Amino acid sequence: MxxxxxxxxxxxxxxxxxxxxxxxxxxxxxxxxxxxxxxxxxxxxxxxxxxxxxxxxxxxxxxxxxxxxxxxEPLLDKFREMRAYEKKVKKAMSKKNKDLAERLLTRKPTYTLDMLIRERYPKFIDALRDLDDCLTMVHLFAALPAIERENIQAERIHNCRGLSLEWQAYISRTHKLRKAFISVKGIYYQAEVDGQKVTWLTPHALQQVMPQDVDYKIMLTFLEFYETLLGFVNLRLYHSINLKYPPILDPRLKALAADLYALTRYVDAKNRTIEANIEESELRLAQLQDQLPANEPGALMHLVEDAGDEQEDNEETRACKTLFQNKTFFLGREVPRESLLFVITAFGGVVSWDGDGAPFGESNQDINYQIVDRPTQGHRFISRDYIQPQWVFDCINARIILPTEDYMVGKVLPPHLSPFVDNEAEGYVPEYAETIKRLQAAARKEILPMPGGEQDDLDNAQNLLAEGILDRTKAKETAERKKMMMIHERQYHQELKKEMEGMQYTSVPESSNNGEEDTDDMSHPEQLVQDDENMSKVSMSRKKRRLYEAIKISQGRKKANVEALKTRKKNIQKSKKTTSNSS
Structure with a gap:
């Protein structure tokens, strides 16, 4: 068999x-x-x-x-009902029975995805973890045109735009935004909601080209699910800050395409009303507290509530809330208004723009920064700085107010560094990143090594002595301790090497009495590292050894990329010097 x-x-x-x-x-x-x-x-x-x-x-x-x-799944029966309904309508239309067809059109079966959302995301934190693709898809369709042949209806576009602006208004007014980066694909944002990092991509405010090789039917199916999911999330978030959902917007601002500003005004007005009610309630409670004896349970309850309110915002939220505090911005007509309005208000700034529905005009004397994106600026106000939009995004990623000299109108901008890349893990720190680090340290009044210096230099006793951090006695002790550690490490590696080779030995040779061996110990640190790696590889299994070799290969590639970047940087600097000398 x-x-x-x-x-x-x-x-x-x-x-x-x-x-x-x-x-x-x-x-x-x-x-x-x-x-x-x-x-x-x-x-x-x-x-x-x-x-x-x-x-x-x-x-x-x-x-x-x-x-x-x-x-x-109950939806399966609904889809079968819809298929039978479509057959009935088609049959009535083919028989030219208009009365029956009209009656059938009023009885079209419908379905909702509410139970599916609750089934797939039993907890709110589960929905937040799966929100990245949802936000990216909704923001994408909010910027697309309505196309009938692809079944992209204008009603779906307006719904996506409303959901995306409601999400942005919540993030902006609760100061949850953490990172923003402008790329060729669009603008990447990252917010932190209930301890979960949510990252999404929004397209640039340009006319979108619809490719022909995309299956829009599949995308619309995903969009149908994501619209319901984002509606549930927005409902929960708005209720968490005691706001009614869906929000009621000012029709005048909505007609002027200032939806995000109308939403932020709605949130601010509701917050002011809630704060006034809270103050009135606290005043009434304070009057009643005086009538209670000190040992009553309710006598100290308001102190506990105040302590809870103070701990509600963490340190990072407070830093984001106060970055652009007491700063007023004015946006030119050529800059992306919605993205800058979203980012600046999320970090505590006040914004206006050149157009209808603006809260104040360009001639306002309280404006600190005017954001323009043109080669030259005609009329200027002396009391404000004229900067390019990249300055705002670099400031929020660095969490400090950067100098505006490099971002003035008409100047070549510094590199726009991504906050999603760990430069130290990649092995290459750009020059402008080092400049931002020094500015951050100066803002915190810390000491940082000069550019070009390595972190290992702080371990060197002579460097510490030159910086005035250690006195001469401590520097000498540090140097001797480091020397003894190198000697003992070399001795330990020799013992391991003999043990691996199977050699018999009676005693370990004295190496501390010979000055030449001390200098030899200090002169070959690379050989020590290589011997240690070889002995470690011998004791590994085949699977772990292959994994280790793959890791070393990837590290070698990363190192080669870093060297290529450094070489390119040197060539660019050399070409700049030659051009400046020739001119």
Missing amino acids: PKHYRPAGKKKEGNAARYITRSQAVKYLQVSLSVFRRLCIFKGVFPRDPKKKVKGNHHTYYHMKDILFLKH
């Missing part, structure tokens, strides 16, 4: 029982392929990659438990 022979009537085992192909799943559920895709997107079911593909490598496989999960 063959090894894989299965008698008739016996159940399948292994991967043949656990996994099912897509065509088999569609046939099992008795739905079309488009309905199957919608169900998988709504329920969060995704294809699997089994180690042994029973039907071949050219099939898409799903887990059998996921398909059984879809089989009992």
Whole structure:
């Protein structure tokens, strides 16, 4: 009998029982392929990659438990009802029975995804963890034009725009924004909500080109789910700050396309009303507290509440809230208004712009910074700085007010550094990043090494002595201690090397009495590191040794990239010097 022979009537085992192909799943559920895709997107079911593909490598496989999960979904019955309804309407129209067709159009079956949201995200923190793609998709469709042939309706676009602006208004007024970076794809933002970092991408405020090789039907299915999810999240966030949802906007500002400003005004007005009510309640409670004896439980309750309010904002939120405090900005017509309005208000600034619905005009004397993006500026006010938009994003990433000299109108801007990249982990720190570090240290009144210096230089006793950090006695003790550590380390490596070679020895040779060996110990630190690596590799298993070699290869590539960047930097500086000398 063959090894894989299965008698008739016996159940399948292994991967043949656990996994099912897509065509088999569609046939099992008795739905079309488009309905199957919608169900998988709504329920969060995704294809699997089994180690042994029973039907071949050219099939898409799903887990059998996921398909059984879809089989009992109430949406499946709704989709079948909608398909039967479409057949009835089509049949009535083909028979030219207009009365029946009109009656059927008023009884179209509908469905909601509310239960699916609660099923997939039982806790609010789960929804926040899965919000990155949701925000990116909603912000993308908020910037797209309505196209009938792709079934992108204007109503969906307006809904996406409203949801995205409601999210931005909450982030702005609660000062939850942490990072922002302008790239070719768009503007990346990162906010911290309830301890979860949420990162999303918004397209630039330009006319969008619709590519032809994109399946918009799949994207619209994802969008349908993400709209419901973001609506639930916004509802929870607005209720957490005691605001009614959905917000009621000023129709005049909405007609002037100042939706974000209208939302921020709504949030501010509600917060002021709540604060006034709280102050009135606290005054009434304070009058009642005087009538209570000191040992009553309610006598000190207001002190506990005040302490809780003080601890509500963490240190980073307070730093973000006060970065642009008491700073007033005015935006030119050519700059992206919504992104700058969102970013500046999130960090405590006051903003106006050149256009209808602005809170104040360009001639206001309280304006500190005017943001323009043109080669020259005609009329100027002496009491303000004229800067380019990159200055705002660099300031919020550095958490300090940077000097405006390099960001003036018409100047070549410094490099826009990404806050999502760890320069120290990458092994290359750009020159402008070192400048920002020194400015941050000066703002905190700390001491930093000069540019070009390494962190290991602080371990050197002579450098510490030159900086005045250690006196001469401590410097001498540090140097002697470092020398003895190198001697003992070399002695330890020699013992390990002899033990690995299987050599017999009676005693360890004295190395501390010989001055030449001391200098030899100090002159070959690279050899010590290499010997240590070789001995460690001998004791590794084959799997760990291959993993270690792969890590070393990746580190070598990273080091080569860093060296290429340094070489390119030197060549650019050399070319600048030659051009300046020739001119």
